[in-house]
Amino acid sequence: xxxxxxxxxxxxxxxxxxxxxxxxxxxxxxxxxxxxxxxxxxxxxxxxxxxxxxxxxxxxxxxxxxxxxxxxxxxxxxxxxxxxxxxxxxxxxxxxxxxxxxxxxxxxxxxxxxxxxxxxxxxxxxxxxxxxxxxxxxxxxxxxxxxxxxxxxxxxxxxxxxxxxxxxxxxxxxxxxxxxxxxxxxxxxxxxxxxxxxxxxxxxxxxxxxxxxxxxx
Ligand code: AP5
Numbered sequence: 577x578x579x580x581x582x583x584x585x586x587x588x589x590x591x592x593x594x595x596x597x598x599x600x601x602x603x604x605x606x607x608x609x610x611x612x613x614x615x616x617x618x619x620x621x622x623x624x625x626x627x628x629x630x631x632x633x634x635x636x637x638x639x640x641x642x643x644x645x646x647x648x649x650x651x652x653x654x655x656x657x658x659x660x661x662x663x664x665x666x667x668x669x670x671x672x673x674x675x676x677x678x679x680x681x682x683x684x685x686x687x688x689x690x691x692x693x694x695x696x697x698x699x700x701x702x703x704x705x706x707x708x709x710x711x712x713x714x715x716x717x718x719x720x721x722x723x724x725x726x727x728x729x730x731x732x733x734x735x736x737x738x739x740x741x742x743x744x745x746x747x748x749x750x751x752x753x754x755x756x757x758x759x760x761x762x763x764x765x766x767x768x769x770x771x772x773x774x775x776x777x778x779x780x781x782x783x784x785x786x787x788x789x790x791x792x793x
Contacts, residue, residue, distance in 0.1 A: 577602060577791060578681065580659045582758055583689030585747045586696035586703070587773050588780060590712055592689065593660040595781045600792070602656040605647055607640060607664075609710065612736075630737050632747040634664055634754060641671050648675065665754040669761055685791045686762040687784060689773035693748055700744050704733040718777070 577600055581589045590606060597604035611629060614622030621643065625635045634640075644662050647653065663669040676682050691699075702715040704724075708731025713720050720727045738747065762768040771783050 577656045577658075577685070577788070578676070578683045579657070579788070579791075580663070580683060580686045580762075581661075581689065582686055582755065582762075583773060584691065584693070584696050584751045584755075585744065586699040587689035587691045588699070588777070589660045589689060591777055592773075592781060592784055593658055595777075596784055596788070597658040599781075599785060600656070600658070600788075602658055603650075603652045604658045604660060605644070605653065605662070606660040607644060607662040608660070610643060610647070611635060630743075632738050632743045632750060634750060637665070637667055637671075640664070641668060644672075645675060663758060666757055666761055669758055683765075683767055685788065686758075686768050687788065688759055688768060688770040689780075690770055691773045695774060696748060697741065697744055700739045701741060703739055704735060706731040707734055708732070 579596070579600075579602070581593055581596075583589055590608070593604045593606060611622065611625045615626050615629070616622070621639065624639055628635045640662065644659075648657065659672075663672050673682070699714065699717070702717065704713045704715060704720075705711070706713070706726035706729060709726060709729040711726055711728050713726070713733060715723075720733065724733050725731070726733060738744075759768060759770075769787050771780070771787050773780050
């Protein structure tokens with residue numbers, strides 16, 4: 577399956593992506609994770625992306641598209657993938673469509689995770705991420721047994737630079753202006769599925785998988 581997750585910052589894309597991709601046995605490709613990995617390793621790509629990410633702005637399309645084109649050409653993405661965080665605007669969506677069409681394929685479905693702004697702020701202000709394994713926690717909704725330490729690998733948890741309240745608000749504006757138009761773009765293509773992304777994580781995963789069931793081949 578070739579699947580895209582779309583939704584505002586904090587909708588739970590990363591959280592759901594790991595379960596959905598593992599259930600469907602497809603690679604999860606998260607542009608945010610790839611950028612953060614490059615920032616932490618101080619690569620040229622990371623240095624280019626860092627200031628945009630810190631402000632909550634989109635990294636320029638030419639940088640993002642080149643990175644995704646490379647990643648989608650890897651063998652493990654040949655028979656399916658889950659994209660989390662890409663496309664992020666209509667030009668990226670148009671480019672992805674052309675790229676897949678040149679490879680004689682297309683997206684099967686775009687899953688929209690629907691949550692309101694207040695829930696986004698609650699989720700992002702409590703988000704903590706493991707420095708070692710990348711597992712995402714929440715200080716209230718999904719706390720580790722010992723504060724600041726990842727249950728899975730014992731790594732140190734940190735708060736993302738862009739998870740401060742004023743940056744969260746800016747990211748929501750960027751989402752409304754640049755990313756939300758993708759919802760009607762993909763509705764027009766006839767491949768948009770929306771689900772309510774509030775409630776316990778495992779119930780949302782069930783909701784997502786049952787909505788996706790008719791696309792599984
Ligand atoms: P990116 O990493 O993609 O950030 P985002 O879209 O803002 O999404 P988030 O990672 O913040 O949230 P999420 O929906 O994954 O939520 P999560 O599962 O973590 O991008 C970061 C930056 O990179 C961008 O701002 C941009 O600069 C750049 N970038 C990336 N892609 C780009 C592109 N294509 N073009 C240009 N620039 C790009 O959950 C959030 C919290 O909520 C967690 O703590 C979690 O534990 C908790 N939670 C999850 N589900 C639930 C639930 N059901 N109930 C309660 N809590 C929950």
